[in-house]
Amino acid sequence: MKATHDTMVQNRFEAMRFNISEACQSKSVYQVIPTFGFIKDRNLWYDSKNNFIYCMVEKIGSKFWRRVFHLLNHPEYRDLYSIPSYLVRNDELPTLRNFSIQNSTKIINSANKAMFVREPYARAFSGYVDKLYSLNYYYMQALGRGIIKALRKNATAASLACGHDLTFTEFIRYIVGMKQRNLHGRIDVHFSQIYTHCLPCELNYDFVGTMENFDEDASFLISKLQLFKNTPVELSQNASVTLSIYLVLNDTFSLRQKMAHCMPQREMISRAWRTLQMRGLINPEAPVPTQRNVTIDTLYREAVKVSEPSRVSEYRRKSLIETYGTLNEQLLEKFREYVLPDCKLFGYDDRPSFLFNRWR
Numbered sequence: 001m002k003a004t005h006d007t008m009v010q011n012r013f014e015a016m017r018f019n020i021s022e023a024c025q026s027k028s029v030y031q032v033i034p035t036f037g038f039i040k041d042r043n044l045w046y047d048s049k050n051n052f053i054y055c056m057v058e059k060i061g062s063k064f065w066r067r068v069f070h071l072l073n074h075p076e077y078r079d080l081y082s083i084p085s086y087l088v089r090n091d092e093l094p095t096l097r098n099f100s101i102q103n104s105t106k107i108i109n110s111a112n113k114a115m116f117v118r119e120p121y122a123r124a125f126s127g128y129v130d131k132l133y134s135l136n137y138y139y140m141q142a143l144g145r146g147i148i149k150a151l152r153k154n155a156t157a158a159s160l161a162c163g164h165d166l167t168f169t170e171f172i173r174y175i176v177g178m179k180q181r182n183l184h185g186r187i188d189v190h191f192s193q194i195y196t197h198c199l200p201c202e203l204n205y206d207f208v209g210t211m212e213n214f215d216e217d218a219s220f221l222i223s224k225l226q227l228f229k230n231t232p233v234e235l236s237q238n239a240s241v242t243l244s245i246y247l248v249l250n251d252t253f254s255l256r257q258k259m260a261h262c263m264p265q266r267e268m269i270s271r272a273w274r275t276l277q278m279r280g281l282i283n284p285e286a287p288v289p290t291q292r293n294v295t296i297d298t299l300y301r302e303a304v305k306v307s308e309p310s311r312v313s314e315y316r317r318k319s320l321i322e323t324y325g326t327l328n329e330q331l332l333e334k335f336r337e338y339v340l341p342d343c344k345l346f347g348y349d350d351r352p353s354f355l356f357n358r359w360r
């Protein structure tokens with residue numbers, strides 16, 4: 001049974017490699033090609049012990065692969081989820097930065113290389129939720145305020161000062177506007193096109209997994225390359241969901257004073273709860289707890305009660321469809337042009353029926 005399953009996963013990898021090879025024959029659609037030097041220094045994580053290169057793309061399992069590489073370098077931890085989150089966030093992972101272009105090319109030619117891709121509409125939605133809808137102070141200040149100032153007429157003083165209420169329509173208008181002005185290279189890495197992170201037409205990746213089959217593809221890859229010979233590694237969706245819930249709530253509570261001039265605490269808690277729902281981590285129908293003076297521990301317990309790890313994808317898809325439903329047809333068509341290269345390269349539908357059928 002395992003052999004049959006492994007064959008199925010391997011066949012998926014081969015089908016993806018073939019699709020990329022075919023799409024790369026015509027590069028007219030690809031407008032942004034970063035230099036190999038930039039890619040190797042920033043995105044190509046390198047595990048010299050296993051001669052393994054992983055190309056990191058934000059919003060495609062990057063936190064998981066950070067844990068993998070941290071565990072490869074710190075075998076004192078017993079599993080992926082025993083590593084403290086602050087270590088995972090702050091760890092500077094080894095890339096090909098310290099190697100010359102010539103030596104990097106030699107390593108690339110001999111190493112097993114992997115990257116993961118994701119349905120582009122889903123990745124953009126996830127980036128918006130995590131960086132601009134959830135209480136992410138850095139992105140609200142660095143990006144949210146500027147977009148609101150540029151696009152919103154009669155913006156309030158609070159919106160201009162905080163950048164905390166950027167709408168999805170404004171976010172997509174920003175992406176489309178950057179594309180129209182040929183400023184692709186200045187789009188934040190969490191929203192920039194997938195292919196610009198890894199150069200799949202220039203580098204021949206051995207394994208290209210998908211976010212849609214993440215557990216299967218990642219498990220197969222880790223086992224196939226024997227990355228952890230003496231440490232059992234399990235992909236626990238339950239552990240991942242509960243950890244994600246805690247991190248969202250922890251970020252919210254840590255910003256209470258810093259964000260007090262932007263929104264009252266009750267609104268911050270409601271925003272955190274809605275963020276959990278949009279990410280599929282908790283039931284989208286579950287009402288936000290109404291207790292006064294709620295603590296992070298009580299809110300965490302209530303969230304875990306209404307979490308259903310087996311339905312995360314279902315819940316997230318529902319929120320995605322509702323959110324894209326706020327865009328008009330013209331704006332969605334313009335955004336389709338932006339995601340088109342990734343759709344062609346990685347075999348995704350650039351006009352998915354669940355988003356475009358409402359105008360037919």
